[in-house]
Amino acid sequence: MTLLPDRYTLDNFTAGLRNPKLFQIELRRMLTYQLFTAAHGRGISVTEQDWDTLVILDACRYDYFADRVEQSGIDGSLSSVISRGPESWIFMSENFVGNELHDTVYVSANPHANELPDGTFFRVEPLLDSWDPDAETILPDDVVSAAVDMHERHPDKRLIVHFMQPHIPYIGETAEQVRRDVDISRFRVGSRWWDAMEAGEISREQTHEAYVESLDIVLEHVASLLEQVDGKTVITADHGELLGERLVPFGPPHYGHPPIHTAKLRTVPWFEPEFDDRREVVAEDPMAVERLDDEEVGDRLEALGYV
Numbered sequence: 023m024t025l026l027p028d029r030y031t032l033d034n035f036t037a038g039l040r041n042p043k044l045f046q047i048e049l050r051r052m053l054t055y056q057l058f059t060a061a062h063g064r065g066i067s068v069t070e071q072d073w074d075t076l077v078i079l080d081a082c083r084y085d086y087f088a089d090r091v092e093q094s095g096i097d098g099s100l101s102s103v104i105s106r107g108p109e110s111w112i113f114m115s116e117n118f119v120g121n122e123l124h125d126t127v128y129v130s131a132n133p134h135a136n137e138l139p140d141g142t143f144f145r146v147e148p149l150l151d152s153w154d155p156d157a158e159t160i161l162p163d164d165v166v167s168a169a170v171d172m173h174e175r176h177p178d179k180r181l182i183v184h185f186m187q188p189h190i191p192y193i194g195e196t197a198e199q200v201r202r203d204v205d206i207s208r209f210r211v212g213s214r215w216w217d218a219m220e221a222g223e224i225s226r227e228q229t230h231e232a233y234v235e236s237l238d239i240v241l242e243h244v245a246s247l248l249e250q251v252d253g254k255t256v257i258t259a260d261h262g263e264l265l266g267e268r269l270v271p272f273g274p275p276h277y278g279h280p281p282i283h284t285a286k287l288r289t290v291p292w293f294e295p296e297f298d299d300r301r302e303v304v305a306e307d308p309m310a311v312e313r314l315d316d317e318e319v320g321d322r323l324e325a326l327g328y329v
Contacts, residue, residue: 058283065106065288068117069126074253074301075173075181077244079237079291080110080132081189081279082259086237087291094241096248096257098295105261108287109279110134113260118142125305127176129169130184131160132260133322136313144179145309147172150322158191158325162243170250178304181251187240188263189326190215190278194235200224211324216277226266229277233265253301259290 068076079087084102091100106116111134118128118138128135129147136148152164162185169183187193192215200206204224209217215232218224248255264286266275279287 055283058285058288062104062285062288065104065116066292067106068258069121069123071256072254073180073256074303075183075247075251075255077247077255077257078182078184079188079240079244079257079259080184080186081261081263082237082291083262083265083286084259084289084291086188086234087259087293090234090237090241091257091291091293094238094245096241096245096293096295098293100291100293102289103258103292105259105288105290108261108283109281110260111137114138122308123180124308125303126180126182127172128182128184129165129172130182131165131186132184133319133326135184136319138311140311141308143182143308144306145172145176146311148312150318153322157193159186159189159193161193162187162240166243166247166250169247173251177252178302180301180303183247184260185240185243186326188233188236191325192232192236194232194239196228196231196235200228200232213278219277226275230265233263248295252299254297255295257291257293257295262287262290 088100105113107113110132114132114134114137119142121142123142124144126143127145127147128138128143129149131149131152133148133150135146136150138146147168149160149164149168152160152168154161154164165183165185169181173181191197200218204218206214206218206223209221215224215229219226219229244257261279263279264276264284266277267284267286268274269276269282269284
C-alpha cells in the first residue's frame with residue numbers, strides 16, 4: 023500500500039529545504055484540492071464514459087470552448103464536467119494509471135504519455151518524433167495523421183487522441199506576429215511567453231488572441247479527424263488554463279496552470295458530436311511500449327513548461 027504520493031521523495035524534500043517556496047506551493051496545492059473536492063467531488067473518470075474516440079485538448083477552458091466550437095462547424099451537444107486534475111500528469115495519473123485499458127489506443131502529443139506504466143493501454147503512440155522545432159510543439163496536423171493511421175491499423179479499438187493545443191507555445195497568426203516582434207528566445211524555456219508578458223513585451227490582449235487562435239486551429243483539425251474515424255466521439259480537455267484571473271481579491275493575475283485546484287483549471291468541456299454508427303471494440307494483450315529517450319522527453323517537457 024502506498025502511504026505517500028510519488029512526489030514526496032527525499033530529493034523533493036531536499037529541494038524544499040533549499041527553496042522553502044516549494045513547501046508553500048505544496049501546501050497551497052493540498053488546501054485547494056481539499057476545498058475543491060469538498061465542493062465539486064473528485065471529477066469524472068473519462069475512461070469509464072461512453073465513447074469510441076476521445077479527443078483531448080490540452081489546457082482548454084470550458085468557457086472559451088463553448089464560445090468557439092459553433093464556428094468550427096462541429097454539431098453536437100455541450101456540457102461541462104470536472105476534470106480530475108489541474109495539469110496533464112495528474113489527469114493521466116487519475117484516469118489511466120492503475121487501469122488495464124487493453125481495448126484502447128492512446129495517440130498523444132503530450133510528452134507525459136512516456137511516463138505511463140507498461141500495460142496501461144493496448145498501444146501507446148507518442149508523437150515526440152513529430153516535434154516541430156520552430157513552433158516548439160507538436161502541430162495538430164501531425165496528430166490527426168497519426169490518429170487516422172492508428173485507427174486504420176486497429177479499427178476494433180477505442181481511440182484516445184491527445185492534442186497539445188491550445189496549450190503554449192501558441193500557434194496561429196497572432197503568435198507568429200509576436201515572435202517576429204519580440205525576441206522571446208531570450209526568456210526561460212517553457213515560460214517564454216509568460217516571462218515576456220511579465221516584462222511588458224506581450225499584452226494580455228495578445229495572449230487572449232493567441233489562445234483563441236490556437237483553439238480555433240485545433241478545432242479545425244478535430245473536425246477533419248471526425249470525418250476519418252467512425253463511431254461516437256467525445257471532445258474534452260485534460261485541464262483548463264488561467265488567463266489573467268486573480269486567485270484572491272486584489273492578488274496578482276495568474277497565467278498557465280499552476281498546481282492548484284480552481285474552477286478555471288478543473289472545469290472542462292464535454293462535447294458529443296453527432297454520429298451515425300458505433301465501433302465494435304475488443305480487448306487484446308497490450309503491445310510493447312516503445313520508450314523514447316529520457317533526455318528528449320525532458321527537453322520537450324521543458325519546452326512546454328512542465329519542468
